[in-house]
Amino acid sequence: MDQEKEREQVIKHLKLGKEMIHLTAQEVKNAGLTLDDTLALTRKALLAHGNKESEMPPKSGVHPFQVNFFHAMPAYVPAENAVGVKWISSYPENPTQHNLPQITGLMVISDPYTGSPLAIMDANYITAMRTPAVTALAAASLHSDAETFGMFGCGVQGTEHCRFITKTLDKLKKIYIYDINRQAMDHLFETLQPELSVEIIRGKDPEFVAKNCQVLSSATVILKKPMAVVKDKWVSSGQTIIPCDLNTFWDPAIAHRADKYIVDSAADHRHLAEAGYFPDGLPEITCETGEVIAGNASGREKDDQLIVCSNIGMAVCDVVVGRKVLLLAIEKGLGRKIPL
Numbered sequence: 001m002d003q004e005k006e007r008e009q010v011i012k013h014l015k016l017g018k019e020m021i022h023l024t025a026q027e028v029k030n031a032g033l034t035l036d037d038t039l040a041l042t043r044k045a046l047l048a049h050g051n052k053e054s055e056m057p058p059k060s061g062v063h064p065f066q067v068n069f070f071h072a073m074p075a076y077v078p079a080e081n082a083v084g085v086k087w088i089s090s091y092p093e094n095p096t097q098h099n100l101p102q103i104t105g106l107m108v109i110s111d112p113y114t115g116s117p118l119a120i121m122d123a124n125y126i127t128a129m130r131t132p133a134v135t136a137l138a139a140a141s142l143h144s145d146a147e148t149f150g151m152f153g154c155g156v157q158g159t160e161h162c163r164f165i166t167k168t169l170d171k172l173k174k175i176y177i178y179d180i181n182r183q184a185m186d187h188l189f190e191t192l193q194p195e196l197s198v199e200i201i202r203g204k205d206p207e208f209v210a211k212n213c214q215v216l217s218s219a220t221v222i223l224k225k226p227m228a229v230v231k232d233k234w235v236s237s238g239q240t241i242i243p244c245d246l247n248t249f250w251d252p253a254i255a256h257r258a259d260k261y262i263v264d265s266a267a268d269h270r271h272l273a274e275a276g277y278f279p280d281g282l283p284e285i286t287c288e289t290g291e292v293i294a295g296n297a298s299g300r301e302k303d304d305q306l307i308v309c310s311n312i313g314m315a316v317c318d319v320v321v322g323r324k325v326l327l328l329a330i331e332k333g334l335g336r337k338i339p340l
Helices: 003-013 025-030 035-050 124-142 156-168 182-192 206-212 252-257 266-274 289-293 315-332
Strands: 019-023 060-062 069-077 082-090 103-110 117-122 148-152 174-178 199-202 215-218 240-243 260-263 307-310 336-339
Touching: 003 315, 019 315, 025 117, 025 124, 025 315, 035 069, 035 124, 035 156, 035 289, 035 315, 069 315, 082 124, 082 315, 103 124, 103 315, 117 124, 117 315, 124 156, 124 215, 124 240, 124 289, 124 307, 124 315, 148 156, 148 206, 156 174, 156 182, 156 215, 174 182, 174 206, 182 199, 252 307, 260 266, 260 289
Parallel strands: 019 117, 148 174, 148 215, 174 199, 215 240, 240 307, 260 307
Antiparallel strands: 019 336, 060 069, 069 082, 082 103, 103 117
16 A cells, blocks of 8 residues: 555544544554564665655753653654654653653654644554664664674563564574563563574673673663673674663773764764763764665674664654554554544
8 A cells, every 4th residue: 555545544534633543552552563564664764764865853852850851753754654753751760669661652643744643642662663673674784694692671672672683683593681680581581482483591691691692782771871781891893782772781982992883863862962971972973774774884894893883763763653553553443533
């Protein structure tokens, strides 16, 4: 179905400009977005960004209580007829202090032709799906022959990272995991090991995981002051590091000495550096993730290169995936119409 027919499907279901659809967190999940769907949609978004065929300003944010933040993330991807905004927060203390998720958010999907809002939906599941999809696509572009993958952080993001990575690294044999919360690590293992054909190994400590993996990722917390859990001396030439938590988890020296420092959005990284998230200075940016995937910039050129690819999440991915969720929800009769 082309984009125009998909739009007709939406506006046939809605009184455009008078009502929109509301989707709960469970309904977003029930829409039926698959891993393969998410990878394909995220790839389209990255290609659009890498080919400069999208519009996405740097994240605008406010920061209550120092360690917390709210980000407004708008984007427009013309080729996918996708326009909208995600309003997302990060409260690292939520799981332990309030029994709530660290990340929460809402997404608004709009009609690019009239500006009318089409849907408002929970954004957590979309974030949980598109984030590991970017990591998995980046890993395939930068280290396609990797046999080992290491994941720091075993929550929702860590679990989905381990699922997605098996879709893009064809030679993968082992996944190493680590979390300071042993129960989280055990839960990931018990959930995924029966599902995946690759062996999952629970790491005894961060050093063990860092030294045993060709490709590494982290989904922990985002803080202005780096925790530097993974030490520079544990990382060697030829590894590929793909964090989605900025430079929080890693010794800043790693990114500064990397042969290539690739980012999903250079504008976002520079903006966050100005806000104080890189106290040791922002490493020199080589290119953007989408540019590598689109073939407009080179990825790994030598086996012994150390590559860091920092992906902190882009709204282009959110709106493309979110629009697909809306279409699937309409097909299944999910959600409820609410007046504007």
